[in-house]
Amino acid sequence: MNRIAQVCVNLPARNIDKVFSYAIPETLHFLDIGWRVVVPFGNRTYEGFIVALSALSEETSFEYEVKPIMDVLDSQAWFSDSMLQTAKWISEYYLCTLAEAMRLFIPGKTGIKSEKQFGIISGLEQAAMEQILSRLPPQPQAVYDYLKKHEPVVLSKLKKVFGDYTEAALNDLLANKLIVCTTTAKKRSVPQFTTSVRLAILPAEAEIYLETLVGKPAQKRLVALLLQKEEVKYSDLSTWQITRDTVNRLVKAGVAENVKQQVLRNSYSGMGLREQTVRLTPEQQQTIDRIIPTIDEQQYRSFLLHGITGSGKTQIYIEAVAAVRQQDRQAIVLVPEIALTGQIVSRFKERFGEDVVVMHSKLSIGERHDAWQRLQEESAGIVIGARSAVFSPVTRLGIIVIDEEHEFTYKQEEQPHYHTRQVAAKRAELEGAVLLLGSATPSVETYYEAQQGRHILLTLNKRIDHSLLPEVQIVDMREELAQGRRSVISAPLQQLLADTLQRQEQAIILLNRRGYATFVLCRECGHIIKCKHCSVSMVYHNSSNMLRCHYCQASCPAPDICPVCASRYIRYFGTGTQKLEEELGKIFPQARVIRMDQDSTGRKMAHDRIITSFSRGEYDILLGTQMVAKGHDIKNVTAVGIISADSALNLPDFRSAERTFSLLTQAAGRAGRGDKAGQVVIQTYNPEHYAIMASSSHNYEVFYRQEIEARKSLQYPPFSELLKLTVFSSDENQARSQAEHIARQLGKELPYDRQTEIIGPFAAPIAKINNSYRVNILIKSKELANIKSQIVELKLNSRNDVLLDIEPLNIL
Ligand SMILES: Nc1ncnc2c1ncn2[C@@H]1O[C@H](COP(=O)(O)OP(=O)(O)OP(=O)(O)O)[C@@H](O)[C@H]1O
Numbered sequence: 001m002n003r004i005a006q007v008c009v010n011l012p013a014r015n016i017d018k019v020f021s022y023a024i025p026e027t028l029h030f031l032d033i034g035w036r037v038v039v040p041f042g043n044r045t046y047e048g049f050i051v052a053l054s055a056l057s058e059e060t061s062f063e064y065e066v067k068p069i070m071d072v073l074d075s076q077a078w079f080s081d082s083m084l085q086t087a088k089w090i091s092e093y094y095l096c097t098l099a100e101a102m103r104l105f106i107p108g109k110t111g112i113k114s115e116k117q118f119g120i121i122s123g124l125e126q127a128a129m130e131q132i133l134s135r136l137p138p139q140p141q142a143v144y145d146y147l148k149k150h151e152p153v154v155l156s157k158l159k160k161v162f163g164d165y166t167e168a169a170l171n172d173l174l175a176n177k178l179i180v181c182t183t184t185a186k187k188r189s190v191p192q193f194t195t196s197v198r199l200a201i202l203p204a205e206a207e208i209y210l211e212t213l214v215g216k217p218a219q220k221r222l223v224a225l226l227l228q229k230e231e232v233k234y235s236d237l238s239t240w241q242i243t244r245d246t247v248n249r250l251v252k253a254g255v256a257e258n259v260k261q262q263v264l265r266n267s268y269s270g271m272g273l274r275e276q277t278v279r280l281t282p283e284q285q286q287t288i289d290r291i292i293p294t295i296d297e298q299q300y301r302s303f304l305l306h307g308i309t310g311s312g313k314t315q316i317y318i319e320a321v322a323a324v325r326q327q328d329r330q331a332i333v334l335v336p337e338i339a340l341t342g343q344i345v346s347r348f349k350e351r352f353g354e355d356v357v358v359m360h361s362k363l364s365i366g367e368r369h370d371a372w373q374r375l376q377e378e379s380a381g382i383v384i385g386a387r388s389a390v391f392s393p394v395t396r397l398g399i400i401v402i403d404e405e406h407e408f409t410y411k412q413e414e415q416p417h418y419h420t421r422q423v424a425a426k427r428a429e430l431e432g433a434v435l436l437l438g439s440a441t442p443s444v445e446t447y448y449e450a451q452q453g454r455h456i457l458l459t460l461n462k463r464i465d466h467s468l469l470p471e472v473q474i475v476d477m478r479e480e481l482a483q484g485r486r487s488v489i490s491a492p493l494q495q496l497l498a499d500t501l502q503r504q505e506q507a508i509i510l511l512n513r514r515g516y517a518t519f520v521l522c523r524e525c526g527h528i529i530k531c532k533h534c535s536v537s538m539v540y541h542n543s544s545n546m547l548r549c550h551y552c553q554a555s556c557p558a559p560d561i562c563p564v565c566a567s568r569y570i571r572y573f574g575t576g577t578q579k580l581e582e583e584l585g586k587i588f589p590q591a592r593v594i595r596m597d598q599d600s601t602g603r604k605m606a607h608d609r610i611i612t613s614f615s616r617g618e619y620d621i622l623l624g625t626q627m628v629a630k631g632h633d634i635k636n637v638t639a640v641g642i643i644s645a646d647s648a649l650n651l652p653d654f655r656s657a658e659r660t661f662s663l664l665t666q667a668a669g670r671a672g673r674g675d676k677a678g679q680v681v682i683q684t685y686n687p688e689h690y691a692i693m694a695s696s697s698h699n700y701e702v703f704y705r706q707e708i709e710a711r712k713s714l715q716y717p718p719f720s721e722l723l724k725l726t727v728f729s730s731d732e733n734q735a736r737s738q739a740e741h742i743a744r745q746l747g748k749e750l751p752y753d754r755q756t757e758i759i760g761p762f763a764a765p766i767a768k769i770n771n772s773y774r775v776n777i778l779i780k781s782k783e784l785a786n787i788k789s790q791i792v793e794l795k796l797n798s799r800n801d802v803l804l805d806i807e808p809l810n811i812l
């Protein structure tokens with residue numbers, strides 16, 4: 001033992017953020033920085049990541065006993081140097097523990113599963129032991145006898161045998177010092193293997209052996225088969241009517257042997273490979289000509305590809321990735337939500353076949369592990385996935401593509417609150433790779449950065465095949481009302497749908513509220529039915545006749561009478577997607593309508609199935625929440641209707657205009673992507689708002705110019721940095737007083753720092769979610785560095801009742 005490893009122990013706790021020293025035993029002499037290992041910690045076993053190594057010298061002294069590393073989890077280092085550095089950067093920038101940051105890079109929360117196990121304490125005097133035991137109830141006695149026979153036994157096994165009273169019995173035994181408890185660690189992702197059988201002797205010898213197998217037809221069959229096929233999988237044995245027994249006999253005789261091979265699980269395999277030749281348009285060619293040379297340089301470069309909807313951005317990504325693969329470097333391609341982007345996956349698969357690995361949130365940990373292993377071993381060169389794929393263990397990164405870079409799903413809404421774009425930039429920078437951001441509606445921050453020269457701006461201004469952007473009509477819903485029309489579907493939209501159906505073309509309708517009625521009110525007493533655990537109203541779902549909370553998923557049967565005044569005048573208000581579906585059915589009884597929202601897409605890949613059958617023309621109208629607006633490329637869609645452009649606009653958030661502009665522009669951009677012209681109807685109560693006007697002319701620059709002025713005058717990002725601090729408590733007063741205390745503490749330093757402003761504390765607009773009250777503090781600063789170090793000093797980052805969101809996308 002002459003080397004010491006500094007290990008980041010993968011502890012769930014937020015209040016322990018340091019590395020610990022462990023000795024590297026002789027048997028694991030090959031260990032190096034980046035390996036995942038198993039280490040003892042306290043009286044348990046944990047996964048750890050080696051972050052540094054040092055030689056053990058005479059002078060080294062430790063405050064604690066240095067224990068040896070117990071085991072390894074992989075057959076090579078999991079973290080490359082740049083992955084490790086990215087993790088360190090994340091922990092400093094987003095104020096989380098190093099373990100939290102490193103966990104992002106592994107499949108599952110930890111690579112090992114540890115479990116308690118029990119054994120009896122030996123060396124007790126028989127008489128003394130029996131005396132103690134006799135004073136205990138029968139259950140502990142039974143457990144003790146069992147342990148004596150079978151020790152060591154893991155907790156789950158004991159529970160199976162002894163049921164509910166297991167823990168109480170164990171506690172009794174532990175308290176009386178009759179048994180001991182330790183933990184065992186098991187690797188969580190057990191690789192899958194197939195076993196096959198093959199000859200262990202030369203074919204010529206086998207031919208001779210075959211002659212000796214008189215009266216043993218099964219063995220004879222197997223030897224003959226092995227001579228012919230070299231190898232037979234265990235799983236195929238039954239097709240030849242050969243049993244395991246027969247195999248075992250031949251193995252015993254030394255004639256055959258078993259071979260174990262690892263199977264890599266891949267749920268997307270089976271997608272076809274089709275050669276395709278695409279001739280790039282001159283615009284596409286010019287764009288790719290600017291990217292390729294930088295890929296050859298192998299230096300960090302960052303591009304913003306601003307291309308209108310339907311301008312062929314995906315093809316640019318494909319060409320850039322192909323250039324990276326030619327250099328034998330690897331690519332990470334990020335999409336907002338994999339379930340909604342089947343099209344991009346299949347286009348990459350068509351071009352690159354098995355070289356593509358798809359990361360999906362519904363993959364099992366095992367499948368994820370295998371996918372990552374293929375990247376690590378470079379048997380695959382391209383990974384496509386949602387935000388977490390930015391952490392893929394590719395060994396030689398050449399490019400990171402972020403499609404639809406403006407999407408909010410790139411921000412993780414849980415601890416640590418990282419933004420994929422920033423992590424990607426950091427990784428690309430550390431590895432000398434290209435970062436390619438693409439969107440028809442770039443985020444204001446990214447576009448500003450491009451203006452400042454931090455990204456090279458590339459533009460695509462034309463749609464493929466000369467198709468035109470759709471014509472957009474804005475319908476003022478106040479006028480509709482003045483004309484006595486109360487339907488959620490305006491006259492112009494109804495006309496557009498009728499024309500579209502008549503031409504046998506297809507329509508997409510966007511309504512950003514799911515359910516049937518969005519609130520339930522008693523006409524008599526005015527009571528609105530709210531969730532018991534959250535401060536929001538319950539939404540009525542007609543398919544189940546239930547009220548449901550969209551925040552905590554609580555549900556209850558829809559009431560017939562008011563729970564407060566017992567009146568029968570219960571009324572349902574507000575239109576959700578379910579009600580809209582019903583309305584459409586009334587107006588267009590012959591139309592085939594399919595709904596897509598969270599309620600209709602619960603099962604695995606349901607999104608994909610809905611989009612596929614809609615694009616095959618099995619439905620006329622696709623209606624749903626914002627997921628219908630995302631990236632689909634369906635040529636026969638010529639009409640798009642937006643029921644309410646205002647739902648995002650009315651949020652008290654400085655990004656509400658940006659959200660509205662991009663949602664409308666993206667939704668409108670689904671129409672007229674083939675050779676038929678598209679038409680769009682946007683319904684609104686704010687027809688003169690600049691976000692709505694700009695989206696009706698698909699004009700990003702016009703929107704951006706107004707928006708950036710507004711941001712500047714209010715000093716919002718990109719002109720400042722934000723930090724949101726949320727205090728949680730089940731007690732409303734406690735949450736508020738804690739938040740006030742924190743605001744005072746942080747405020748003390750501020751007189752010297754004019755650049756920083758503390759807003760709040762204020763109750764979050766939805767003050768209570770899942771029985772927990774939330775009070776926010778928003779900090780706005782030219783430079784957050786000071787305030788961040790203050791937060792660390794006050795240890796606010798390690799408190800369990802405080803959440804920190806650096807550069808929040810949701811300030812409410
Ligand atoms: N060079 C080309 N020749 C012919 N067709 C092309 C070419 N490039 C792209 N396409 C086709 O044009 C369509 C639109 O391309 P794509 O989906 O990449 O657009 P996009 O820019 O990503 O649009 P959006 O931002 O709306 O998602 C696709 O059907 C694609 O197959």
Ligand SMILES: [Zn+2]
Binds near residue numbers: 532552
């Ligand atoms: Zn609720």
